[in-house]
Amino acid sequence: MGIDLSGRHCVVVGGGTVAERRIETLLRSGAKVSVMSPALTTTLTESLDQFHYIDTAYSEDRFTIEFLQKGRGEVSSNRPYLVLAATNSTTVNERVHAQVKDVVPLINIASNQKLSSFHFPAVVERGPLHIGVTTSGLSPLLGKRICEQLSTIYGEEYALFLQRLGQLREEAYKEAGNPKEVRQLLKAVVENDDILEYYRKNDLSKAETLIKDALRIVHK
Ligand SMILES: C[C@@]1(CC(=O)O)c2cc3[nH]c(cc4nc(cc5[nH]c(cc(n2)[C@H]1CCC(=O)O)[C@@](C)(CC(=O)O)[C@@H]5CCC(=O)O)C(CC(=O)O)=C4CCC(=O)O)c(CCC(=O)O)c3CC(=O)O
Numbered sequence: 001m002g003i004d005l006s007g008r009h010c011v012v013v014g015g016g017t018v019a020e021r022r023i024e025t026l027l028r029s030g031a032k033v034s035v036m037s038p039a040l041t042t043t044l045t046e047s048l049d050q051f052h053y054i055d056t057a058y059s060e061d062r063f064t065i066e067f068l069q070k071g072r073g074e075v076s077s078n079r080p081y082l083v084l085a086a087t088n089s090t091t092v093n094e095r096v097h098a099q100v101k102d103v104v105p106l107i108n109i110a111s112n113q114k115l116s117s118f119h120f121p122a123v124v125e126r127g128p129l130h131i132g133v134t135t136s137g138l139s140p141l142l143g144k145r146i147c148e149q150l151s152t153i154y155g156e157e158y159a160l161f162l163q164r165l166g167q168l169r170e171e172a173y174k175e176a177g178n179p180k181e182v183r184q185l186l187k188a189v190v191e192n193d194d195i196l197e198y199y200r201k202n203d204l205s206k207a208e209t210l211i212k213d214a215l216r217i218v219h220k
């Protein structure tokens with residue numbers, strides 16, 4: 001989604017297969033997750049230590065008590081940043097939407113795209129590299145297939161390579177006075193397919209030699 005959710009409170013109503021997949025996405029983003037649902041999938045039941053579980057069906061009152069209640073003139077300290085309604089009842093999902101639409105920044109209603117303020121893309125993850133594909137709601141399955149195809153092009157080597165690039169970039173900006181020079185260095189490394197090939201073969205020392213060569217050329 002490209003949004004920093006670390007430490008943010010995200011509330012999911014419903015605990016079925018769609019909720020399960022998206023709770024996993026939210027937890028991977030470092031969010032603090034609460035789930036309100038009378039039942040959970042087996043996988044969710046096995047990971048109860050990772051989120052706060054409220055074992056009840058949605059009702060407006062209960063939702064208010066748990067998440068929106070506040071003192072006079074105050075905003076609830078437990079107010080969610082994101083709400084996902086993923087029950088199998090479109091009526092319940094729409095009631096959740098009506099309750100939170102004016103008080104919660106990010107809302108996703110699994111059964112109704114038009115009511116959602118953002119959409120979950122299909123994602124390929126390689127460590128810090130996240131490639132998200134959206135089909136603008138037309139065919140999530142095509143998005144998923146495109147990700148499968150992308151995952152054969154962008155292999156695990158990208159995780160390590162990207163981590164090294166991040167380091168290199170930080171060091172280069174710290175050490176070099178000239179941003180143009182840094183850009184030239186980064187471009188030389190990013191566009192050198194041999195470096196990536198060494199990462200693919202897990203030959204990190206050869207990759208590092210090529211990176212050092214690039215540093216030397218740019219600093220000449
Ligand atoms: C708008 C959006 C929700 C949003 O707002 O975020 C949305 C909406 C809906 N999906 C429906 C059905 C299915 N969705 C999937 C799968 C995924 N759906 C995902 C995203 C999104 N789905 C958003 C748009 C993304 C985009 O633009 O591309 C993925 C990418 C990410 C994720 O869900 O985490 C994940 C694949 C990733 C993966 O697994 O890797 C499958 C296939 C499967 O389950 O294997 C099916 C059954 C086949 C079919 O119908 O195509 C229905 C009808 C429900 C009904 O009424 O029964 C609606 C409602 C509607 O269309 O209104």
Ligand SMILES: NC(=O)C1=CN([C@@H]2O[C@H](COP(=O)(O)OP(=O)(O)OC[C@H]3O[C@@H](n4cnc5c(N)ncnc54)[C@H](O)[C@@H]3O)[C@@H](O)[C@H]2O)C=CC1
Nearest residue numbers: 014015016017018019037039057058086087088092110111
């Ligand atoms: N990727 C997507 O966006 C997709 C979206 N959908 C939509 O998402 C909805 C959910 O799909 P699934 O997870 O497959 O359904 P599911 O049947 O697996 O799960 C539904 C969950 O909602 C809970 N629930 C039911 N009534 C509730 C209430 N009053 N309060 C709180 N929780 C309640 C149930 O206990 C269950 O955990 C579907 O109705 C459909 O509209 C469906 C498929 C894919």
